[in-house]
Amino acid sequence: MDASSQPASATSRSSLLDRPGFLIRRLHQIHCSLFLEETRRFNITPVQYSLLTALAERGELDQVGLATEIGLERTSVAEVIQRLEARGLVSRRRSESDRRVKRVRLERKGRALVKRVDEAAQRAHDRTIEALPEPERAALLSQLVRLVEANNDKGQAPFRMP
Amino acid sequence: MDASSQPASATSRSSLLDRPGFLIRRLHQIHCSLFLEETRRFNITPVQYSLLTALAERGELDQVGLATEIGLERTSVAEVIQRLEARGLVSRRRSESDRRVKRVRLERKGRALVKRVDEAAQRAHDRTIEALPEPERAALLSQLVRLVEANNDKGQAPFRMP
DNA sequence: CCGCATTAAGAGGCATACCACCTAAATGCG
DNA sequence: CGCATTTAGGTGGTATGCCTCTTAATGCGG
Numbered sequence: 001m002d003a004s005s006q007p008a009s010a011t012s013r014s015s016l017l018d019r020p021g022f023l024i025r026r027l028h029q030i031h032c033s034l035f036l037e038e039t040r041r042f043n044i045t046p047v048q049y050s051l052l053t054a055l056a057e058r059g060e061l062d063q064v065g066l067a068t069e070i071g072l073e074r075t076s077v078a079e080v081i082q083r084l085e086a087r088g089l090v091s092r093r094r095s096e097s098d099r100r101v102k103r104v105r106l107e108r109k110g111r112a113l114v115k116r117v118d119e120a121a122q123r124a125h126d127r128t129i130e131a132l133p134e135p136e137r138a139a140l141l142s143q144l145v146r147l148v149e150a151n152n153d154k155g156q157a158p159f160r161m162p
Numbered sequence: 163m164d165a166s167s168q169p170a171s172a173t174s175r176s177s178l179l180d181r182p183g184f185l186i187r188r189l190h191q192i193h194c195s196l197f198l199e200e201t202r203r204f205n206i207t208p209v210q211y212s213l214l215t216a217l218a219e220r221g222e223l224d225q226v227g228l229a230t231e232i233g234l235e236r237t238s239v240a241e242v243i244q245r246l247e248a249r250g251l252v253s254r255r256r257s258e259s260d261r262r263v264k265r266v267r268l269e270r271k272g273r274a275l276v277k278r279v280d281e282a283a284q285r286a287h288d289r290t291i292e293a294l295p296e297p298e299r300a301a302l303l304s305q306l307v308r309l310v311e312a313n314n315d316k317g318q319a320p321f322r323m324p
Numbered sequence: 325c326c327g328c329a330t331t332a333a334g335a336g337g338c339a340t341a342c343c344a345c346c347t348a349a350a351t352g353c354g
Numbered sequence: 355c356g357c358a359t360t361t362a363g364g365t366g367g368t369a370t371g372c373c374t375c376t377t378a379a380t381g382c383g384g
Contacts (some may be wrong), residue, residue: 338372348363
């Protein structure tokens with residue numbers, strides 16, 4: 001109770017740096033910036049890369065499956081796919097067995113792009129946490145995994161844990 | 163060096179859960195979801211709340227000052243302010259001393275809203291990290307602060323540390 | 325076999341968030 | 355003092371990211 005000299009009614013924390021949500025938003029921002037810096041020449045975003053690598057690993061998927069895979073809302077995935085399709089990186093076609101679903105497929109051009117981007121993307125991920133000494137990096141990642149898993153049903157697009 | 167059994171060329175990580183950027187994006191998503199859930203009745207977003215609390219603590223600020231304060235791009239701040247102004251929560255007026263700047267001021271209605279939102283926002287922040295046992299929460303926060311501080315110049319809008 | 329709940333996708337809308345480019349105003353330096 | 359540079363703000367464009375409503379197809383129960 002005496003941790004803060006504020007009266008009990010003044011619940012607002014004194015500094016934004018004490019708010020987990022604020023720190024997470026800033027770190028997300030920073031990572032995106034590093035990612036775009038590293039991969040600028042490929043003209044790709046973090047989400048687009050996540051989506052392409054998901055397809056590279058899992059093969060053809062429908063849009064709902066993709067959304068589940070990368071933890072993104074269904075309609076957001078659809079928009080990203082449109083852009084990737086326009087660039088010829090992926091293609092969509094109606095499923096034969098269920099004419100509601102569209103199966104998304106990684107095209108050769110997309111597969112080649114993923115290969116070329118991999119190293120730069122890795123650098124971006126590494127740089128995001130490189131300010132921490134080695135032992136703490138693993139601790140941080142496991143804490144993040146724990147928080148994500150615990151609230152997996154919260155975000156609108158529950159992410160299916162492997 | 164033997165921390166990973168992957169060959170050096172296979173830079174793509176097997177799971178999205180090994181990528182810091184992916185985990186951060188998901189956690190950001192989760193926090194936003196929790197925040198909106200807790201504050202739904204006030205019709206406010208995390209960024210809007212950050213902006214209002216910054217004004218509540220620091221008094222009148224111009225748009226660039228606000229951007230610096232909450233670590234957001236200048237034009238993004240301008241858009242948020244427009245919406246807050248339309249709701250009568252803040253007001254803008256030209257500075258007398260420097261006719262380029264517009265000073266943003268928290269209106270009574272905005273100040274009242276912040277007070278009413280505080281508790282719910284606090285709950286959202288707490289819930290974001292509540293899956294971690296107590297000692298690890300502080301560790302996580304200090305690691306996040308460290309990463310944000312180390313890359314403060316990276317995000318497009320450098321955040322001035324207090 | 326028919327109606328109805330479920331499910332995949334799309335369309336439209338709102339709110340971040342960034343960038344590049346533009347204008348106006350202030351500032352600073354020769 | 356005059357002009358170049360800097361700085362604040364605005365505009366338009368792109369990309370997430372979510373929601374709601376709609377449409378179409380499936381499938382299940384009566």
